[in-house]
Amino acid sequence: MDSTNGPVEPPVDISAFAASDMRVGTILEASPFDGARRPAYVLQIDFGPLGVLKSTAQITEDHTPDGLLGKKIVAVVNLPPKQVGPHTSRCLVLGAVHGKRVGLLSVPENVPNGTRIR
Secondary structure (H helix, E strand, C coil): CCCCCCCCCCCCCCHHHHHHEEEEEEEEEEEECCCCCCCCCCEEECHHCEEEEECCCCCCCCHHHHHCCCCCEEECCCCCCCCCCCCCCCECEEEEECCCCCEECECCCCCCCCCECC
């Protein structure tokens, strides 16, 4: 879905936004998601004191597994687990979606894993 030119979404109450727990993490592992309906990766992400969480992400247009290793990203960590084929995603990696491409949100290297985004 291309969200580049769409209208602004309806307003949400600030408490709804504040309920999203967005944290900084470092990608430790990235491997192709074999058998996925759309090309995707399986990611292992270190969130410091929160531990390592798994995510699946359809980001193959702009990213390679080797290029993702060590990358500092932002993800929502308090969504319910989502079963995606044989994998259970425990977080949602955030990115700017433009057509089939996704630019991952990132932060400077000196920001510790687990830091909350506000």
